[in-house]
Amino acid sequence: MHRDQKYYQLADYIRKNKKFVLISHVHTDGDALGSMIAFYYYLVQNDKKCAIVVPGRIPPKYEFLNTSGLVNRSTDSETKRFIADADVIVIFDISSMDRLEQWYEPVKSSQAYKVCMDHHPLYPEFTDLDIIDDTCVATGELVFQFLEKVKADISFEMAEALYTAILSDSGSFRFQQTSKETFRIASRLTELGVDPAQMYSRVFEKNHRHQLKAWGNLLINLKSEDEISWLVVSREFMREHNLRAEDLEGIIDIMRKDGGSSVFAVFTEKEENLTLVGLRSKNSINVGRIAREFGGGGHFHAAGFSSSGRLEQVVGETLDRIRSYMMRLGDVA
Numbered sequence: 001m002h003r004d005q006k007y008y009q010l011a012d013y014i015r016k017n018k019k020f021v022l023i024s025h026v027h028t029d030g031d032a033l034g035s036m037i038a039f040y041y042y043l044v045q046n047d048k049k050c051a052i053v054v055p056g057r058i059p060p061k062y063e064f065l066n067t068s069g070l071v072n073r074s075t076d077s078e079t080k081r082f083i084a085d086a087d088v089i090v091i092f093d094i095s096s097m098d099r100l101e102q103w104y105e106p107v108k109s110s111q112a113y114k115v116c117m118d119h120h121p122l123y124p125e126f127t128d129l130d131i132i133d134d135t136c137v138a139t140g141e142l143v144f145q146f147l148e149k150v151k152a153d154i155s156f157e158m159a160e161a162l163y164t165a166i167l168s169d170s171g172s173f174r175f176q177q178t179s180k181e182t183f184r185i186a187s188r189l190t191e192l193g194v195d196p197a198q199m200y201s202r203v204f205e206k207n208h209r210h211q212l213k214a215w216g217n218l219l220i221n222l223k224s225e226d227e228i229s230w231l232v233v234s235r236e237f238m239r240e241h242n243l244r245a246e247d248l249e250g251i252i253d254i255m256r257k258d259g260g261s262s263v264f265a266v267f268t269e270k271e272e273n274l275t276l277v278g279l280r281s282k283n284s285i286n287v288g289r290i291a292r293e294f295g296g297g298g299h300f301h302a303a304g305f306s307s308s309g310r311l312e313q314v315v316g317e318t319l320d321r322i323r324s325y326m327m328r329l330g331d332v333a
């Protein structure tokens with residue numbers, strides 16, 4: 001089905017139905033929240049009933065989008081009922097359905113029409129309509145295109161939400177998938193009143209002083225070898241510096257400043273047998289593929305996974321895999 005036809009199909013679901021659930025992934029981010037919140041306002045403009053649900057907590061820096069007023073407003077049992085009774089469930093930015101966590105089963109077993117809007121390569125599971133384009137830098141681009149296609153009245157709140165989505169997932173218009181379409185949309189949103197400098201500050205300048213000092217301590221111990229750079233963050237370190245996993249968001253972008261490396265990894269020990277792995281690539285190493293091999297997901301140049309192995313073991317296995325990919329590329333060249 002052509003993209004426009006998909007947008008019209010989605011518009012048709014909206015026209016014919018009343019109860020909507022918008023849902024996204026655990027470790028929620030600016031793209032997921034911004035996309036859902038813009039879509040929420042559109043549904044409300046059209047007199048729909050709508051709940052926004054994300055598994056896990058919401059980083060407080062996104063409160064300027066009124067996350068506490070709009071997201072996870074119900075108890076778990078009410079949410080379960082909303083999901084079961086929904087006419088349409090729209091799943092945003094999910095990358096892999098198991099990132100719905102505790103809502104995976106309820107969503108899967110709901111009788112609702114299920115729509116997925118995503119910019120990750122994704123093998124659709126149980127959905128009725130997939131609007132997926134892995135050339136987009138953010139899911140927010142797809143939401144904007146849809147709103148444009150249906151001639152929605154994009155309010156200032158919607159514009160700020162969509163700008164947040166695109167700004168955060170593009171790393172402030174720097175990452176590989178940033179395109180002329182990205183700038184066209186950003187330009188439209190700016191015309192609608194969004195202030196780019198203020199948005200940058202809200203999304204990227206909200207780190208705390210203790211967090212920056214902890215980053216310093218970590219970066220001193222940056223390891224580099226054969227174009228691979230990596231950081232290992234133990235639970236003790238996290239505890240000692242009073243850090244949450246989300247406080248390390250962005251440190252990998254600092255590591256990228258090393259022009260001598262092309263693949264980057266951050267290993268964060270969240271629990272005794274739970275390590276989060278973030279991966280970035282600046283060359284032809286497809287870290288999305290590596291992440292999928294370990295049960296995660298993501299893009300060619302940015303991906304991640306979690307592993308139940310011990311920290312050192314996960315570090316060893318991941319680096320081995322990256323090295324073997326780099327060796328294979330070397331063979332081809």
Ligand SMILES: [Mn+2]
Pocket residue numbers: 031032093119137138139169
């Ligand atoms: Mn995204």
